[in-house]
Amino acid sequence: MAAIEILGLEKTYTVGFWRKRSQRALRPLHLSVEEGEIFGFLGPNGAGKTTTLKLLMGLVFPTGGSARILGKEINDPWVKAQIGFLPEQPYFYDYLTANELLEYYAQLSGVDATERRQKVRDVLQRVGLRDTGSTQLRKFSKGMLQRVGIAQAIVHDPKVLFFDEPMSGLDPMGRREVRDLMEELKQRGKTVFFSTHILSDAESLCDRVAIIHQGQLQGVGAVADLTSSVEGQVEIIWHGGAIPASVKLLTAECHVVGDTVRGVVREANQDAAIDTLRREGLRIISVTPVRMSLEDYFVRKLKVSETAAGVSS
Amino acid sequence: MSVRIFHIAANTFREAVRDRVLYNLIAFALLMSAAGVLVGQISIGIERLVVVNLGLTAISLFGVIIAIFIGISLVSKEIEKRTLYTVLSRPVHRWEFIVGKFFGLAGTLLVNTFFMAIGVFAALLYVGHGFQTGDGWIGVALYFIILQFLVMTALALLFSSFSSPLLSAVFAFALFVIGSFAEDLRGFAGMAQGLSRWLATAAAYLVPNLSSLNVISSVAHQQPMTRQLIASNSLYALAYTGMALCGAVLIFERRNLK
Numbered sequence: 075m076a077a078i079e080i081l082g083l084e085k086t087y088t089v090g091f092w093r094k095r096s097q098r099a100l101r102p103l104h105l106s107v108e109e110g111e112i113f114g115f116l117g118p119n120g121a122g123k124t125t126t127l128k129l130l131m132g133l134v135f136p137t138g139g140s141a142r143i144l145g146k147e148i149n150d151p152w153v154k155a156q157i158g159f160l161p162e163q164p165y166f167y168d169y170l171t172a173n174e175l176l177e178y179y180a181q182l183s184g185v186d187a188t189e190r191r192q193k194v195r196d197v198l199q200r201v202g203l204r205d206t207g208s209t210q211l212r213k214f215s216k217g218m219l220q221r222v223g224i225a226q227a228i229v230h231d232p233k234v235l236f237f238d239e240p241m242s243g244l245d246p247m248g249r250r251e252v253r254d255l256m257e258e259l260k261q262r263g264k265t266v267f268f269s270t271h272i273l274s275d276a277e278s279l280c281d282r283v284a285i286i287h288q289g290q291l292q293g294v295g296a297v298a299d300l301t302s303s304v305e306g307q308v309e310i311i312w313h314g315g316a317i318p319a320s321v322k323l324l325t326a327e328c329h330v331v332g333d334t335v336r337g338v339v340r341e342a343n344q345d346a347a348i349d350t351l352r353r354e355g356l357r358i359i360s361v362t363p364v365r366m367s368l369e370d371y372f373v374r375k376l377k378v379s380e381t382a383a384g385v386s387s
Numbered sequence: 388m389s390v391r392i393f394h395i396a397a398n399t400f401r402e403a404v405r406d407r408v409l410y411n412l413i414a415f416a417l418l419m420s421a422a423g424v425l426v427g428q429i430s431i432g433i434e435r436l437v438v439v440n441l442g443l444t445a446i447s448l449f450g451v452i453i454a455i456f457i458g459i460s461l462v463s464k465e466i467e468k469r470t471l472y473t474v475l476s477r478p479v480h481r482w483e484f485i486v487g488k489f490f491g492l493a494g495t496l497l498v499n500t501f502f503m504a505i506g507v508f509a510a511l512l513y514v515g516h517g518f519q520t521g522d523g524w525i526g527v528a529l530y531f532i533i534l535q536f537l538v539m540t541a542l543a544l545l546f547s548s549f550s551s552p553l554l555s556a557v558f559a560f561a562l563f564v565i566g567s568f569a570e571d572l573r574g575f576a577g578m579a580q581g582l583s584r585w586l587a588t589a590a591a592y593l594v595p596n597l598s599s600l601n602v603i604s605s606v607a608h609q610q611p612m613t614r615q616l617i618a619s620n621s622l623y624a625l626a627y628t629g630m631a632l633c634g635a636v637l638i639f640e641r642r643n644l645k
Binding site: 134135141161166169230236386 | 401473474479519643
């Protein structure tokens with residue numbers, strides 16, 4: 075069963091006081107996320123990622139379309155008890171301690187009083203804040219607040235998690251810990267839907283990603299599928315420093331760093347290049363197909379979208 | 388009542404306490420102490436009258452200021468700081484949030500009024516060396532003051548559900564001032580003719596009739612309060628509060644939290 079089904083969800087805001095005009099934040103979006111997936115929702119700033127998440131959380135109302143989470147309407151109280159949400163750049167009641175805040179959220183989520191304290195303790199330990207439970211949040215750094223944000227999203231053990239830019243404000247260690255936590259959540263059968271513009275995080279974490287730009291879905295699929303359609307090129311790395319003349323003719327590009335040479339050849343010329351290198355007694359280190367990175371795919375999609383928008387305007 | 392309303396109310400109360408809202412009690416204690424000492428020196432025979440008038444008026448003003456200034460930020464602050472997002476993404480209805488916030492602030496004002504009332508009675512005891520039978524009516528005046536707070540809190544929440552804090556404060560204060568002269572407005576409506584009569588009557592019934600909830604002067608003169616007045620004021624204030632809260636809920640239920 076799909077954990078999240080987005081069926082033509084769209085949002086248009088009316089802006090201006092005297093001269094009202096429409097501002098389209100999200101064009102009809104169709105998307106489905108399977109249970110147990112880590113799904114990355116990628117896009118530049120202002121692409122419509124946060125609007126989509128707010129629509130799913132019932133914080134803004136759609137102009138059209140609908141969405142279902144775990145097979146039920148998004149505003150169903152049962153659904154709300156099954157989801158956890160981390161907003162972008164979260165801010166919490168800073169007069170509360172971390173323990174008090176998490177207890178409050180656990181109360182609102184309907185966590186039983188007998189297990190509330192234990193859950194708060196466990197979750198603080200999981201996000202690395204075990205020793206700061208009784209510190210007021212106004213004394214927390216930005217990174218610590220982000221961890222509290224993740225803790226409040228998981229304190230009631232939800233089935234589906236929505237994280238809006240979960241890595242923002244975290245140092246490299248913090249980002250690593252969040253990545254580990256998301257993988258752990260996946261292993262425990264949770265569905266994670268997170269928005270980001272940090273592509274390396276998405277590439278290393280996600281089962282599937284969707285790219286959104288100017289409120290419009292540009293592509294969706296497994297990272298490997300999206301990035302496999304490369305121009306049939308192979309990267310050969312060899313030791314020896316020399317570039318035989320015949321190989322030079324075959325390579326599209328060649329870089330020498332010290333004694334190591336990196337050459338890119340067409341797939342059709344791969345065998346000929348390898349034979350030549352062997353004949354010349356050069357030691358081949360690796361032969362790998364050139365794959366487009368997620369970043370390359372992302373940039374390409376954005377350029378196509380911008381060109382299309384330019385043509386239509 | 389939903390248990391979530393209780394949790395939201397408790398958190399609102401805790402916020403008020405930790406943000407030192409109850410520190411106004413210190414200012415009130417100083418005022419009552421000064422009044423207790425000075426009244427004996429500058430007035431002869433009317434010490435009780437002055438203490439009751441001053442004490443209850445101060446309770447009313449302090450409370451209304453708290454009701455308006457905290458009330459107008461109850462919703463807008465949560466939207467501005469985005470703390471609302473993590474609340475409404477849980478199984479919390481929007482109406483529960485508004486009602487919880489209302490009860491949280493109402494509870495704060497109740498506690499505040501309780502301690503201030505102790506101050507007034509202590510000052511009375513000091514200047515009068517004991518209580519008189521008519522002093523019991525001070526309890527009714529305090530009850531009416533609390534009803535005023537409920538009305539003003541609901542109005543502040545109503546404005547806060549669709550307007551900026553500054554405009555909400557202006558609207559709420561304007562209604563408080565007009566409402567304090569609501570009886571005069573009704574009197575004027577009775578004397579006016581034509582369109583102005585119609586407009587004045589509409590305005591007189593639209594604004595909260597806070598003047599009927601102000602019995603401070605009567606109580607200071609130890610005039611008894613009728614059961615009918617207590618019942619009608621209670622019904623009126625609760626109905627007005629309920630309608631203002633319903634308005635706040637209706638607006639908030641449709642609001643996009645951008």
